[in-house]
Amino acid sequence: MKKTFFQTLYGMAGENPDLVFIKGDTAYIPDFQKQYPGQYLDVGIAEQNMIGVAAGMALEGKLPVTYSIVNFATMRCLEQIRDDIAYHNLNVKIVSCGQGLDYGTLGATHHATEDLAIMRAMPNMTVFCPCDPIETAAVMEAAMGLKSPCFIRNGHGGEKNLHKGPVRRLEVGKALPLVEGSDIVLCATGSIAGDAYKAAEELRGKGYDAGLYSFPTVKPVDRAFLFERMDTARLIVSVEEHSIIGGLGSAIAEVMAEAGPHKALFKRVGIRDTFTDEIGSREYLKHYYGIDAEGIAAAVLEALRQDKKDTE
Amino acid sequence: MVTEEFARQIRRDVVEMAHRSGISHIGSALSAADIIAVLYNEVMRICPDDPMNSLRDRFILSKGHASMALYAALAGKGYFPREELYRQGENGGMLSGHVAHGVPGTELSTGSLGMGLSVGAGMATAIKRDGGRQRVFVVLGDGECAEGAVWEAALFSGHNCLSNLTAVVDHNKLQANDECENVISWKNMAELWRSCGWHVLEVNGHSIPALREALSFRHGVKPVCVVAHTVKGKGVSFMEGQKVWHHLSPQGEDYANAVAELEAGNI
Numbered sequence: 036m037k038k039t040f041f042q043t044l045y046g047m048a049g050e051n052p053d054l055v056f057i058k059g060d061t062a063y064i065p066d067f068q069k070q071y072p073g074q075y076l077d078v079g080i081a082e083q084n085m086i087g088v089a090a091g092m093a094l095e096g097k098l099p100v101t102y103s104i105v106n107f108a109t110m111r112c113l114e115q116i117r118d119d120i121a122y123h124n125l126n127v128k129i130v131s132c133g134q135g136l137d138y139g140t141l142g143a144t145h146h147a148t149e150d151l152a153i154m155r156a157m158p159n160m161t162v163f164c165p166c167d168p169i170e171t172a173a174v175m176e177a178a179m180g181l182k183s184p185c186f187i188r189n190g191h192g193g194e195k196n197l198h199k200g201p202v203r204r205l206e207v208g209k210a211l212p213l214v215e216g217s218d219i220v221l222c223a224t225g226s227i228a229g230d231a232y233k234a235a236e237e238l239r240g241k242g243y244d245a246g247l248y249s250f251p252t253v254k255p256v257d258r259a260f261l262f263e264r265m266d267t268a269r270l271i272v273s274v275e276e277h278s279i280i281g282g283l284g285s286a287i288a289e290v291m292a293e294a295g296p297h298k299a300l301f302k303r304v305g306i307r308d309t310f311t312d313e314i315g316s317r318e319y320l321k322h323y324y325g326i327d328a329e330g331i332a333a334a335v336l337e338a339l340r341q342d343k344k345d346t347e
Numbered sequence: 348m349v350t351e352e353f354a355r356q357i358r359r360d361v362v363e364m365a366h367r368s369g370i371s372h373i374g375s376a377l378s379a380a381d382i383i384a385v386l387y388n389e390v391m392r393i394c395p396d397d398p399m400n401s402l403r404d405r406f407i408l409s410k411g412h413a414s415m416a417l418y419a420a421l422a423g424k425g426y427f428p429r430e431e432l433y434r435q436g437e438n439g440g441m442l443s444g445h446v447a448h449g450v451p452g453t454e455l456s457t458g459s460l461g462m463g464l465s466v467g468a469g470m471a472t473a474i475k476r477d478g479g480r481q482r483v484f485v486v487l488g489d490g491e492c493a494e495g496a497v498w499e500a501a502l503f504s505g506h507n508c509l510s511n512l513t514a515v516v517d518h519n520k521l522q523a524n525d526e527c528e529n530v531i532s533w534k535n536m537a538e539l540w541r542s543c544g545w546h547v548l549e550v551n552g553h554s555i556p557a558l559r560e561a562l563s564f565r566h567g568v569k570p571v572c573v574v575a576h577t578v579k580g581k582g583v584s585f586m587e588g589q590k591v592w593h594h595l596s597p598q599g600e601d602y603a604n605a606v607a608e609l610e611a612g613n614i
Binding site: 073078079081083084086090091094095096099114115118122 | 448454455456457458459462464465466467468469470471472473474476477495496499500502503
């Protein structure tokens with residue numbers, strides 16, 4: 036995703052001379068700096084200033100794209116994002132790197148587990164979390180089409196494409212099918228969709244009619260999709276590499292809780308309100324915290340068992 | 348109107364606004380009144396009839412709690428009707444206690460301290476890259492300078508030679524709860540800015556000629572920081588240097604005495 040982001044950015048900078056890439060000593064991109072010196076700015080390790088400067092440039096008609104690791108790109112400068120960017124509804128794209136446990140062995144300070152919750156609460160903010168490089172390119176294009184602030188949470192790199200072909204025009208706030216299925220509806224955001232994909236395959240192997248849908252937009256969440264599925268599915272499951280508090284699971288729960296009587300049960304899969312201070316690789320940590328394919332499938336089966344018990 | 352008279356008018360409006368609204372921070376507004384008067388009456392290129400005209404100089408009141416002084420200057424220059432001043436804080440009204448965008452003539456909402464200079468630096472960067480001649484002014488408080496973000500912006504502006512940027516520190520040595528000396532002392536205020544790559548001028552922040560000279564000055568390479576030595580509550584004798592007037596608004600006898608002093612014009 037990271038590579039795709041920079042390739043896409045490169046093209047966009049060439050097309051739009053107002054685009055300015057502002058980074059905080061992250062992302063070494065000498066080619067960009069060389070080709071577009073007037074559209075490049077490294078503020079150093081100073082994220083509060085990065086966002087303030089971006090706001091000032093946006094007020095002067097520029098299109099700033101800020102960039103850092105997720106937590107530094109959002110939390111260190113949160114009040115600047117709130118007051119300078121969101122409150123003024125400025126056209127700034129806050130791009131970040133490292134979904135959830137992406138930075139694995141670097142430890143809990145680098146794990147992004149609350150950012151979606153925080154950014155989702157911000158008025159005027161659109162929140163994107165692509166699942167693969169194809170979605171990253173599509174999200175970038177969609178975000179540039181909006182004249183308002185956007186938060187984009189990209190993966191750190193190496194993600195495989197889950198979509199079979201290019202997403203031609205990503206509609207903001209629309210879920211995209213990865214595996215069609217109607218009885219068990221997995222709703223995933225970010226590259227953890229790859230694990231949800233394997234879980235869906237396993238469930239289908241066991242005879243369940245399981246589908247998987249990617250939510251590249253976490254805010255606004257796809258209400259129409261949820262309204263349709265909550266009356267037809269038996270179980271809707273949110274899957275995210277993020278705390279179960281405030282992210283995609285909460286967004287879906289909010290819609291379903293206010294929707295009135297419906298058929299589907301709901302289950303959240305995510306980090307369960309804890310700091311991810313276990314040490315290990317991303318794969319190890321995903322398993323440890325129960326959000327890998329095995330954990331997702333197990334959560335689904337447990338929810339179905341519980342459902343059966345309740346109806347008996 | 349001569350600037351001395353404009354500053355007196357701002358102070359008179361500030362007292363009236365604080366009296367009517369009950370909103371605090373009168374001491375901060377009176378402290379910054381001369382700085383703002385000189386900027387709006389003499390130094391800045393302003394366009395009251397077309398507030399967002401791209402040729403205007405930019406102004407950010409980073410110490411957004413001194414909003415009354417800015418709003419009084421804006422109304423004085425005709426950005427909006429003066430009657431709006433006296434409705435500050437009214438339900439459904441136009442003016443809040445801190446500076447808000449959307450009010451004609453304001454560039455940026457402020458109120459949370461330490462954030463204005465970065466935005467000013469961003470504006471200055473964009474203007475400079477586009478070859479513009481507009482200047483950017485940011486007024487900060489001394490207590491505000493304890494915010495780390497101020498120094499991120501100061502380092503950035505010095506490093507990037509933002510010679511179109513001027514910061515003014517309204518250095519009245521008094522913050523909300525105590526004297527700065529007892530909280531975070533600023534013995535080296537000028538030196539701090541200098542070491543961040545700024546050209547620093549220290550002036551009496553209530554001397555119109557001194558402010559005129561300092562605020563008009565442009566360095567060829569460096570951003571300019573004007574350390575303006577001021578008195579909190581300046582212009583109303585019993586408010587001067589008194590920390591209670593950070594939070595109070597003048598009523599009864601206090602109000603009458605403040606008005607009498609300002610109308611006598613013995614500042």
